[in-house]
Amino acid sequence: GEDVEQSLFLSVREGDSSVINCTYTDSSSTYLYWYKQEPGAGLQLLTYIFSNMDMKQDQRLTVLLNKKDKHLSLRIADTQTGDSAIYFCAERYGGSQGNLIFGKGTKLSVKP
Amino acid sequence: TAGITQAPTSQILAAGRSMTLRCTQDMRHNAMYWYRQDLGLGLRLIHYSNTAGTTGKGEVPDGYSVSRANTDDFPLTLASAVPSQTSVYFCASSDPRGDRGPLPQHFGDGTRLSIL
Numbered sequence: 001g002e003d004v005e006q007s008l009f010l011s012v013r014e015g016d017s018s019v020i021n022c023t024y025t026d027s028s029s030t031y032l033y034w035y036k037q038e039p040g041a042g043l044q045l046l047t048y049i050f051s052n053m054d055m056k057q058d059q060r061l062t063v064l065l066n067k068k069d070k071h072l073s074l075r076i077a078d079t080q081t082g083d084s085a086i087y088f089c090a091e092r093y094g095g096s097q098g099n100l101i102f103g104k105g106t107k108l109s110v111k112p
Numbered sequence: 113t114a115g116i117t118q119a120p121t122s123q124i125l126a127a128g129r130s131m132t133l134r135c136t137q138d139m140r141h142n143a144m145y146w147y148r149q150d151l152g153l154g155l156r157l158i159h160y161s162n163t164a165g166t167t168g169k170g171e172v173p174d175g176y177s178v179s180r181a182n183t184d185d186f187p188l189t190l191a192s193a194v195p196s197q198t199s200v201y202f203c204a205s206s207d208p209r210g211d212r213g214p215l216p217q218h219f220g221d222g223t224r225l226s227i228l
Contacts, residue, residue, distance in 0.1 A: 008152075012168070031217060042116075042202055042219035043155075088155065092215065099145070100217055104154035 006089050006103035012029045013111050018076040021087030023038045029091040032065065033100070034074045046074070046087075050097065076108075084110045114138050116220035118203050125193050126228045133188040133223050135203030143206045144186040145217060146170075146178060148199040155202070161186055193227045200224050 002095045005023045024032065030051050035043040049056045049063045049072070056063045062075040076083055086105040093101060125179045137144065146158040147170075157170030161180040175197060177189045186205075190197055204217040 031215070035219075040221075042221045043204075043217075045216045046217070048216060099157060099160060102147075103154040104152065 004089055004091055004101050004103035006087075006106045007103065009107050009109070011111065012079050014079060014081060016056045016079055018074075018079045018083065018108055018110075020074045020076075020087050020089075020108065022072040022074075022103055023070055024072065024089070024091045024101075026091055026101075027067075029093055031088040031092045032063075032072050033036045034061075034063065034072075035088040035090060035102075037088065037105070037110065039054075043088060074096070079108075079110050081110045081112060083110055115218055116203055116205055118201075118220035118223050121221070122224040122226075124228060125190075127194055127227055128192055131190045131193060131201045131225070133190075133201055133203075133225070135185075135186045135188070135220060136184050137203075137205045137218075138184065139205060139207070139218065140183060140184070141205035141207040141218070144180065145204040145206075146176070146186070146188045147202045148197075149202060149206060149222070150199050158188065160203075167192065198225060198227045202209065 003025045033048040034046045036046050037043045049065050060077045064073045088105045088106050089103040090100045116137045142163045145160045147155045149155050156172045158176050159178040161167045164180050164183045167178050201223045203220045206215045206217045
């Protein structure tokens, strides 16, 4: 079945860039998403990308999509301690009523 | 802006007891979802509802039931709780309109449930 894979941990220094990677299996995915979860809270949508796009930039966030390799990445420029959280990659499958499949999440730790 | 409200925030429950987790949204979204989040397993879909009056099974439906009597409410019931159902439960909603748009899911803050 469909699957979304992410590395579990990433540690960076404050001010550096963070790159969180994700691979997915469903080639018919129409949208891919990045969510952020802070401790004790629910998931918050950060950004999304449509499958016919290669890149999307939103302030400090850059999403890159390589559809051929089914690889999605989230780059956070000038990472701050407030960016410390768990980041989930998700893909939408099943057409118009499609549910989301989430990766297991990458825990980003930002060291001062 | 309320969005999605889940109750209770946390609960300790004896094994064998029943419990209903409540979820209410005020966005008039058609679709609603229940997930459980476990360490090392990420988010797994339990049940979903594409519109009021319909429900569907997700990846891990066993031991759980849902109902969708109206647009706003989507309660999740554990009929006879077992320790393996100890988890953090998240309710989410989205507003599918055909195949247009990104249809992001909006999440509640979760219910932390411990079964002893």
